[in-house]
Amino acid sequence: MTDAYTVSDGKAVAEGQQELVDFKMVTFTLGGKDYGVDIMRVKEIAKFYHFTYVPNTAHFVRGVYNLRGDIISIIDLRSFFNLPVHEQAEGEPENGLILRLENNMLGIVVDSIDKVVGISSRQVQPPHPIFGDINVKYISGVAEYDERLYIILDVDRIFTREEETDENQPSIQDRIDKHRPETGSDGSGTASPPATPHQENAKQSDDTEVQRRFLADGLQAFSSYYVTPANHGWFSRRVDEWVAERRANGSEYQLKEPADAEAFLRPFFSRFTGAFWREAYLEAFQSQLHATEATVYQVWNPGCGSGHESYSIAASLRVRFPEKQIKIWAGDKDLLKISTAPNLVFTRNEIPDEWEQFIVEGKNGIGFNSELKESVLFEFSDVLSAAAMPKLDLIVARDLLSFHKYEDQERILERFDEMLKPGGRLVLGDNEEVIRADAWEPVADGPLSVYIHR
Numbered sequence: 001m002t003d004a005y006t007v008s009d010g011k012a013v014a015e016g017q018q019e020l021v022d023f024k025m026v027t028f029t030l031g032g033k034d035y036g037v038d039i040m041r042v043k044e045i046a047k048f049y050h051f052t053y054v055p056n057t058a059h060f061v062r063g064v065y066n067l068r069g070d071i072i073s074i075i076d077l078r079s080f081f082n083l084p085v086h087e088q089a090e091g092e093p094e095n096g097l098i099l100r101l102e103n104n105m106l107g108i109v110v111d112s113i114d115k116v117v118g119i120s121s122r123q124v125q126p127p128h129p130i131f132g133d134i135n136v137k138y139i140s141g142v143a144e145y146d147e148r149l150y151i152i153l154d155v156d157r158i159f160t161r162e163e164e165t166d167e168n169q170p171s172i173q174d175r176i177d178k179h180r181p182e183t184g185s186d187g188s189g190t191a192s193p194p195a196t197p198h199q200e201n202a203k204q205s206d207d208t209e210v211q212r213r214f215l216a217d218g219l220q221a222f223s224s225y226y227v228t229p230a231n232h233g234w235f236s237r238r239v240d241e242w243v244a245e246r247r248a249n250g251s252e253y254q255l256k257e258p259a260d261a262e263a264f265l266r267p268f269f270s271r272f273t274g275a276f277w278r279e280a281y282l283e284a285f286q287s288q289l290h291a292t293e294a295t296v297y298q299v300w301n302p303g304c305g306s307g308h309e310s311y312s313i314a315a316s317l318r319v320r321f322p323e324k325q326i327k328i329w330a331g332d333k334d335l336l337k338i339s340t341a342p343n344l345v346f347t348r349n350e351i352p353d354e355w356e357q358f359i360v361e362g363k364n365g366i367g368f369n370s371e372l373k374e375s376v377l378f379e380f381s382d383v384l385s386a387a388a389m390p391k392l393d394l395i396v397a398r399d400l401l402s403f404h405k406y407e408d409q410e411r412i413l414e415r416f417d418e419m420l421k422p423g424g425r426l427v428l429g430d431n432e433e434v435i436r437a438d439a440w441e442p443v444a445d446g447p448l449s450v451y452i453h454r
Contacts, residue, residue: 218255307341
């Protein structure tokens with residue numbers, strides 16, 4: 001199975017950021033072509049290991065399935081559209097989706113599941129009879145994404161009772177319901193025999209991998225967050241927590257809107273994001289500041305945001321090395337934040353007591369004195385195209401790698417490698433790590449993710 005961090009390159013997401021991403025679809029293949037279904041009609045991704053066969057049903061009805069106590073019908077979408085069906089090896093699961101239709105659920109079997117794609121609804125074009133494999137009335141539109149053309153199916157028209165090709169013929173749903181087995185009082189019905197321990201373990205493993213893959217795609221589509229080796233450890237742990245949390249409160253684990261992605265990522269961000277560093281975290285950072293013979297301590301803080309982090313670095317260095325000149329290049333692509341950072345105001349209870357020496361009262365409130373402010377140069381810049389700087393003693397780039405695609409993460413780390421002095425420190429996000437460790441020696445102690453440049 002494709003690794004979670006290689007399922008898509010994010011090209012279309014990056015190119016489409018100028019347009020509103022207001023339509024998400026789960027994509028899959030049928031007969032060698034790419035299809036999509038509105039994510040709002042998808043309850044979950046599934047691996048079907050076994051069905052209970054129901055006699056005298058239509059050829060495309062594979063049987064019924066016990067989905068955690070709910071008995072649902074399983075439709076082979078390939079057979080339904082008279083497309084080739086590849087025989088599965090014995091014991092090999094079928095790829096599928098669980099669809100939510102009005103008050104019903106049913107499963108569909110497809111060739112393979114691809115990913116979650118987010119596009120602007122303006123990109124969806126009307127269907128055309130050229131797609132001869134499928135009746136055009138079952139297609140809601142077509143859309144191009146990342147140089148692939150997706151046929152978007154209208155599952156409501158395909159499966160609801162109202163859609164009938166002949167008044168004298170029962171609808172698809174009626175033909176399913178006619179042969180649905182009765183459910184026992186325990187809710188289990190006769191849907192499927194008990195799985196063996198081996199089958200159950202394999203099913204759980206595959207289900208988890210599918211969950212991870214689709215959550216990774218959802219994070220990329222909604223938040224431009226890329227699951228790579230830099231964060232895969234945290235992501236794997238978070239998937240387990242997320243699925244357990246969502247099932248416990250009866251919610252679906254899939255990410256269907258930006259708010260879902262935001263909730264998933266909330267524990268990812270480093271401590272004191274958007275605030276001044278405090279307490280043990282600040283002490284841990286200061287303990288990692290290595291002494292140098294140079295009179296100027298050179299620092300780069302890409303992705304500095306509102307400036308709280310940059311000033312935390314500046315104050316820490318000033319406390320640790322009062323005799324040195326401090327020079328911090330602080331950059332960010334958020335123009336609003338970077339333009340207000342130089343004149344940041346705050347209250348006394350937001351900063352540690354030891355920073356009292358660096359603050360002054362102004363007409364707009366409390367701010368930092370000119371000495372500390374002059375040590376930080378804020379500029380609008382992208383980490384991939386920032387201006388040249390001298391060799392650096394320290395780079396602080398918390399939570400920055402994860403919001404760049406994999407190849408750009410490699411480029412960023414290569415640049416860090418080129419710019420840091422031997423023995424210099426690299427600080428990544430609390431839940432990030434370097435992709436390849438050949439140039440870096442990790443520092444295991446403390447709450448920060450710190451690396452020494454070899």
